[in-house]
Amino acid sequence: MSKKYLFSDEAGCFTFNRNPNVSKYFIICTITLSDLAVAADLVKLRREMIWDGSPIGDYFHATVDKQEVRDRVYEEILKHDVRIQATICEKAKAQPHVATSKAEFYKRPWYYTLRYGIAPHVSAGDELLVTAASIGKKTTIDLLHKIG
Incomplete structure (x- = not known):
């Protein structure tokens, strides 16, 4: 039996039309770790980069960080045993009964x-601590409980 950590984030919206500024896809990305050493190493990297005068913001974020920052962050992450999974859903292909509500689609x-992405890599008896980014944290947690 081992402890594992899963962190998730979502991208996209729950609008099912093809208007401008409406996402075509809904994506769930997860990272699964067997320990949290990467977190301490990223904090250490951040401090080093601050001392070096690197162009970093309040936190690491790939969409706003400069390439040199992203390169160093990814280099650090790759030193660790991490599993990254992305589920990409093309919203236009959702069956009509699935697109009836956010909850119906979201689950x-x-x-x-x-x-298919997580269960094959978690053994019976393992403990999994799930931390979901907030699309509405209560909605996320309620839906995850309904799925499980």
Whole structure:
């Protein structure tokens, strides 16, 4: 039996039309770790980069960080045993009964992520601590409980 940590974030919206500024995809990305050493090493890297005068913001974020910062962050992450999984759903292909509500749609990518992306790598008896980014943290937690 071992402890594992899963962190998740989502991208995309729950609008099912093809208007401008509406996402075409809904994505769930997870990272699974067997320990949290990468967190301490990223904090250490951040401090080093501050001392070096590197162009960093309040926190690491790939969409706003300069390439040199991203390169060093990814280099650090690759030193650790991490598993990254992305479930990408093309919203236009959702069956009509699935697109009836946010909850009805939302539970499906999570089901596929957990069933096919995460479960094969978690053994019986393992403990999994799930930390989901907030799309509405209460909604996320309620839906995850309904799936499980």
